[in-house]
Amino acid sequence: MLALLGWLGKACALDVYTIDMNSSKSSYAESHVLNLLHAALDASSARYGPYQLHVAQVRMERDRLLLEMLKGDMVNLSGQVTSIEWEQKLIPIRIPIDKGITCYRIGLIDGRNQAEFSAIRTLAQLKRVPLGSGRQWSSTMTYRQAGFNVVEGTVGMHSMLAAGRFRFFPRAIDEAFHERDASLAFFPTVAVESSLALYVPLPRYFFIGGGQQRLAQRLEYGLQRLIADGGYDRIFHAAYDELIEKAGLRKRRIFRIDNPLLSPQTPLSNKAYWYVP
Known part of the structure; x- marks a missing residue:
């Protein structure tokens, strides 16, 4: 009986995500990233089943984090500003975590x-x-x-x-x-x-490491479900509206620069993904 329960426990923990602490450098970002992540994974549960989400209790410089993400043992999920290297070596989910704010x-x-x-x-x-x-x-x-x-x-x-x-x-x-x-x-x-x-057109994405395609597919599916039912926008506005007002973003002179290093796969034309002041 104990052996059966152990097997069932492992089966229920089919999808295990471990996100790095670097994804949450401020209390604002931490609450938003984790709220969005939980909501997306919950939205995927009917199709994909149960999941576990852990936060790795270590902070790493970006170069070391990439190496650990490639292994996928200590950490297999990170919310990071994109780069060509990260998009080539890891699995990017090209939906801006924070609507491009x-x-x-x-x-x-x-x-x-x-x-x-x-x-x-x-x-x-x-x-x-x-x-x-x-x-x-x-x-x-x-x-x-x-x-x-x-x-x-x-x-x-x-x-x-x-x-x-x-x-x-x-x-x-x-x-x-x-x-x-x-x-x-x-x-x-x-x-x-x-x-x-x-x-600066540099969106922040979720990245999956360790070649774990199922984890990436599940998270993207969950995010798309949130976009479809309005949850993506609700979570964003709950996290950022007060900050946008505090920053006076709508009143500032905004200078735009090009980013020739941005991937051609960046979904700039999908208006549902982006915040505009």
């Missing part, structure tokens, strides 16, 4: 420089401002190819900003407020820039 970047700055940014009226002017970006980030090459003056870092980006190594640090709207609040005690001049935003 990540594509809108507002800046962390030294608050004493706000007047400088308020005076910027053209993309060419903004490109002359030294911009900070992480060495392993998908966005870094995009900024370089667009002609920005990019200063790369690995750790301590907020201390580099406070020290004047660069003057503009573009972040997704949830990251900007979370990081500003977290760094104020150490860097009291760091502020969220209030007048402009960058639109």
Whole structure:
């Protein structure tokens, strides 16, 4: 009897997802990512059966995370800004996790420089401002190819900003407020820039590792079910409407840059996938 129960337990745990902690760098992103993920997997249960979802209790730099994702043992699911390498080596689910809100970047700055940014009226002017970006980030090459003056870092980006190594640090709207609040005690001049935003076409997808096609098919099916019944939009608005208002995104001057590195398979024409201020 015990052997039978053990077998049944394994059968019920057919689909096991383990997401990395890096997918949730702020409380805003964490609640949204996990809420969307649970909802999508629940929506797929009638067709695919039960599942288990775990959060790997370790944070990894992006390069190491990719290696672990390829193995699929420690972690087999991640919500990340896309890149050609990740789309080629892993299984991308090309539905933006957050309706592309990540594509809108507002800046962390030294608050004493706000007047400088308020005076910027053209993309060419903004490109002359030294911009900070992480060495392993998908966005870094995009900024370089667009002609920005990019200063790369690995750790301590907020201390580099406070020290004047660069003057503009573009972040997704949830990251900007979370990081500003977290760094104020150490860097009291760091502020969220209030007048402009960058639109960088770099969607954030769920990626499946370890060649686990069934897990990818199931998650995409669940996401499509949510889109069809309106759940995708409801979860997005519950997570982001307050932040969008706080950021004043609709009132900002939005400068758009091209991304020649974006996959031709990016579903830019599917209006259901994207938020427009």
